[in-house]
Amino acid sequence: MFRWGILSTARIAREQLIPAIVEADNGVLSAIASRDADKARALADRFGAPRAFGSYEELLASDLVDGVYIPLPTSQHVEWAKKAAEAGKHVLVEKPLALDAADILPLIALRDDRKVLISEAFMVVHHPQWIKIRELVASGAIGRLRHVQGAFSYYNVDPANMRNQLSLGGGALPDIGVYPTVSTRFVTGREPLRVQATIERDKTFGTDIYSSVRQDFGDFELSFYLSTQMAARQLMVFHGDKGFIEVHSPFNAGLYDHHRVELHNRNHTEATVFRFPGAQQYRLQVEAFARAALGGKDRVFTLEESVLNQKVIDAIFRAGEHEGWEKL
Numbered sequence: 317m318f319r320w321g322i323l324s325t326a327r328i329a330r331e332q333l334i335p336a337i338v339e340a341d342n343g344v345l346s347a348i349a350s351r352d353a354d355k356a357r358a359l360a361d362r363f364g365a366p367r368a369f370g371s372y373e374e375l376l377a378s379d380l381v382d383g384v385y386i387p388l389p390t391s392q393h394v395e396w397a398k399k400a401a402e403a404g405k406h407v408l409v410e411k412p413l414a415l416d417a418a419d420i421l422p423l424i425a426l427r428d429d430r431k432v433l434i435s436e437a438f439m440v441v442h443h444p445q446w447i448k449i450r451e452l453v454a455s456g457a458i459g460r461l462r463h464v465q466g467a468f469s470y471y472n473v474d475p476a477n478m479r480n481q482l483s484l485g486g487g488a489l490p491d492i493g494v495y496p497t498v499s500t501r502f503v504t505g506r507e508p509l510r511v512q513a514t515i516e517r518d519k520t521f522g523t524d525i526y527s528s529v530r531q532d533f534g535d536f537e538l539s540f541y542l543s544t545q546m547a548a549r550q551l552m553v554f555h556g557d558k559g560f561i562e563v564h565s566p567f568n569a570g571l572y573d574h575h576r577v578e579l580h581n582r583n584h585t586e587a588t589v590f591r592f593p594g595a596q597q598y599r600l601q602v603e604a605f606a607r608a609a610l611g612g613k614d615r616v617f618t619l620e621e622s623v624l625n626q627k628v629i630d631a632i633f634r635a636g637e638h639e640g641w642e643k644l
């Protein structure tokens with residue numbers, strides 16, 4: 317059994333990752349750390365973890381932890397991933413791993429030197445709906461892919477929330493802009509050549525709150541919009557010359573909509589619906605990570621993939637500063 321430690325009591329850990337670890341068939345929640353020892357103990361008691369630490373350093377020093385999940389603010393991800401790897405721990409770090417692609421490169425060298433697994437927590441690549449979409453596109457079910465369309469938005473104007481704090485790495489592109497990009501890259505196995513973007517920032521927070529983005533992949537295009545100050549919506553559509561695939565809850569399946577993928581033919585006269593009841597992408601993620609960390613061949617999101625994905629986000633920010641295309 318893979319022994320997990322959690323660095324912080326962040327909401328995503330409480331609501332998603334810790335329950336997934338508790339339900340997983342190959343892992344156990346061993347310890348929780350917080351800079352507030354009482355918070356760590358309360359969360360450990362809630363989920364049955366035998367150990368609680370009042371500092372992250374104490375958890376990393378424990379020989380009763382094989383690997384850690386890091387849900388700290390974005391600006392601290394690289395720092396603590398580095399410290400965890402140096403302590404010999406495997407590392408699953410919440411997305412986005414970094415705020416600049418160059419910051420990920422030292423982690424690749426550290427991973428190879430310490431022989432540990434470091435992976436960015438893109439749970440979507442483990443969801444069976446995305447594996448099915450990749451198979452459908454590869455099989456020619458929609459013919460030649462011409463366009464991918466996406467949307468991801470929610471409404472959050474809480475100044476205390478880290479997503480609205482520029483110093484902590486907040487903003488729409490780091491938080492949710494990664495998803496249309498990573499899912500398109502996952503499905504097609506292709507990388508964009510250039511990007512174009514319009515970006516709006518909040519006058520108080522300074523964070524990006526709205527983006528309209530185009531990505532040129534050569535023979536198809538991805539376009540999407542996202543916002544942290546619009547009504548909640550998620551959608552992805554893969555459109556070809558023989559049909560299209562519509563993903564109704566692409567990133568938070570079961571929350572925005574059911575686990576449902578629709579394949580439509582050219583004339584919109586036939587549709588095949590694929591459903592994935594009971595799929596738990598966070599559990600699938602932690603189980604795959606644990607197996608890979610223990611020597612298995614399971615697919616995880618590699619640091620090399622993280623570099624490629626972050627290069628796109630970096631280019632989008634640059635493109636937002638001028639008109640026209642920004643090359644990657």
